Amino acid sequence: MRLSVIIPTYQHATTLPRALDSAFAQTRQPDEVIVVDDGSTDATVEALAPYRDRIGYLYQDNQGAPVARNRGFKQSTGELVIFWDADVIAEPMMLERLEDALKENPEAAWAYASFWWGRRLFQGRPFSAEALRSQNYIHTTALIRRKDFPGFDESLKRFQDWDLWLTMSEQGKVGIFVNESLYRVLVESDRPSYSRWLPKFVYQLPWRFLGWTPQAIRRYKAAHDVIVHKHRL
Template sequence: MKSERISIIIPTYQHASVLSLCLKAIFAQSRLPDEIIVVNDGSSDETEKILEPFMDRIVYLFQENKGNQIARMRGFQQSTGSLILFCDADVLMHPTMLEKMEKTIKEHPEVSYVYSSFRFGWKLFKSFSFDVERLKKMNYIHTSTLIRRDDFPGFDFQLKKFQDWDLWLTLLEREKKGIFLNEVLFEVLVSARRGGISDWIPSFMYQWPWKCFSRKKKAIRAYEEGKKILFKKHHL
């Protein structure tokens, strides 16, 4: 089976503490990517210093702070792969992730992307087989998904929340579907989530007692408002 060309795009903002771990996990893949693009979204930490040992093996782009989706899209526009994977700087890919995802998507030419389960710190996020009705009610697909370049519609910059969910719903409206690879293929480093590219609260945490604290209440309000906007856009 002929290999596709795979591009990994890493948007990063203030994640110098974990960026090298992310890259080392990528370089340890059993199937190495053909291209790694790191987009520094205006970080003021030691991101560039951390990247120095990797510069001969990556494409490095810098921009003023504009947000994660714009950083991702800039990386996408510079990429050359027929298969694309967006990997946040605090994501650690398991050694066989690319190999298994590529194999799966090649065995299923009818699908546009392949996704897996993952761990968010100690919490296992077990995903589901692709289900249209379930996807309309909840997002069970992480952004770190291998997607066909020709099917990728881009991100909606007008949305402040749920850009990933919006992506899958947009593909669904275009009659493009995904396939679930029933394995845990990566983990997210919770300690690195400090409000940059990956400022996100998993839904299970909304039920915790400390949700009454002001910062979390604000995040939950933004979550609910973002959900309403998304549902209106897609007529759900």
């Protein structure tokens, strides 16, 4: 089966070459790599110059990651697709492991694995639709069967991955877990930053009784409420 790698990018000129090198170093080579530039104003074009004969390149005005991912999907041709963020560095066998999991489990619509966020390990778990309704444990970087992909909700600013897996689960589709840490999400200085990740307990603090709620918490809760309402969690 053909396998397409779709890389949405916005202001990731420093990490994008590493992500591309990682994709091209796979033991299971992708049949196509499509980069969707979501209106970057940094040195993304220059960073892509050495790869232009090996990738498909699409540019759009800044519209957000869901729009960029959907556009890349529409341009892709693979029966299998993976949305590979521009700050993701994979183990060389990642695509091979995920594809093997789908071959061995024809009932599964997507395959996913554990991963590192900077220095923090996010340990995955076997697929459970019920557990998924409580919290997301599947990153966007998963290998999906094209025929089962419903598209990303372009109205969402956050939790697009959780929404995707919930939608597919509600359609009766299941994922298959590969119990290995197969990639790393790069974080500035290789440490989680306040703006991109906060420990779970921080979100659970009784902020309304403390007289002040950080903007990151307010945005998180608002986005979380959208998912809760949409999927009746």
